[in-house]
Amino acid sequence: MSKDETLGEALRRQGVTRRGFLKFCAATASMMALPPSMVPVIAAALESARRPSVIWLSFQECTGCTESLTRSHSPTVEGLIFDSISLDYHHTLQAASGSAAEAARETAMEENHGKYILVVDGSIPTDNPGYSTIAGISNRDMLEEAAKGAAAIVSVGTCAAFGGIPAAKPNPTGAVSVSDLVHDKPIINVPGCPPIPVVITGVLAHYLTFGTIPELDDLKRPKAYYGKSIHDRCYRRPFYDKGLFAETFDDEGARKGWCLYKLGCKGPTTYNACATVKWNEGTSFPIESGHPCLGCSEPGFWDGGSFYSAISTPTEDIPKAAVYAVGAGAAAGVALGAMNRAKKQKSVDAHEKVTIDDLDKEK
């Protein structure tokens, strides 16, 4: 694949039909809430786009994000688009290793300075740099160096976007997100554990088409994909509204596909596109498979209490507190009551009868 080959040429060479390509453009446009008139613009932009250089850095991560993006059973258009960017460095996927790999990264950074897209998955340890290094370079140093020449940074996965599991309590490595360290570059967070493949291709398509980053929410997530909560788009929502809940994973409600709120579903507080885009080429998403949403695309999802207790339920032992309070309240009440009685008795004792003589004294 030559660097000068356009995306359109690359796709055609790999057997993607014009129809398939336009279908992808139309789907991308509708998912990003763009008007249909934008479809040809996207198509034209993608067709003629030079394959952008992408440098992918993996820090404290589990490779789940890479798995998510590359494990498509049949080559999808999204997969091919992904193949068709110039992925100059990705230490899991690239053939080169050792110093050759690092040389590829340095060359790409030099040749495309200011133009490459930096993709990061995994969090960055800030405690001891030795917790995670690549070719002897600490994650932090590598990120800061690579960020300098990047046109934009895409934080793929919850670890890169928010710290994720490495940053969960007690955060032994002092893990932080990309946006905690880099402040002077446009950052697009694509959280999820892992994120939906089409979301990252959509973000890249947007960048190729418009040369800008998509509209983001306050957590720097593309609004097109993270604008609605799972709960708002969930096909089980009518059961929530009717108050029909599965109580266990194997009761009548679970079998009838009722709402999983009671089983700990974090859908109401989770913003992602799972309920509409779905997983495994549109097959289903966790709730459709009968499991509550874990809220993996939200900051601190790992520390947000049990995955299996409802979001509004207490995390401490409330009945125990109430029982102690009843005891203490009874004691306090009886003490106050006794004090009141003593006061009353005292005033009764202090009461002096008024006689005619007393009244006469007034004169």
Next chain:
Amino acid sequence: MTETEFLLWVRGPALQIATIVFVLGIVARILQMVMLGRKANLAEARGSALAGGLRTMVTRSVPDKGTFQRSTFTIVSGYIFHIGLFVTIFLFAPHILLVDEVFGLSWPALPTPVVDATAVVTIITLLAVLIHRLKDPVMRFLSGFSDYLVWLVTFLPLLTGYIAFHRIGLSPTMLIALHILSVELLMVLFPFTKLMHTFSLFIARYYNGAIAGYKGVHS
């Protein structure tokens, strides 16, 4: 403190503190009231104090004609927002789930849209009640700081609950945290303000009814 940590604090330690203050305060104050007692009535009983007391606890819920004509707005709005509060607090599915989780008690919920509509009616009624209090010269004269405070802490859980349900403005995590916090504020102030009428109301009615019942007259 991140939003998630804030929610966890509100659901955990803050709720524990609020529960302790709420329960301790109520138990202590009720005992204090009951222990004040009554002077022994040396007159011969002409009827049942118990029957009279229990009857009055119920009959006082129906306003007499004269009072109703004089204070139509107060009575109608009072009924609407009290029933509205009952429906939104006790017949909303997530609230029942909370009680179920904590005490293992459960009962059927109303459909969410019905509770939603009730919440709107209750919010509007509470606003009307406040305006009435501010505009009526007698009401305003009789109202002190604690009356407005009580109104506010009753209103806030409804408002934050409504906003959290419709997810307006802030993130859902923050909204639900603020909603729970507003309820905790209500719980903490409850035993030490006129909100205690939830319990003392029935004690007072019983006393009135029992006095009349003992004398063999209607209260």
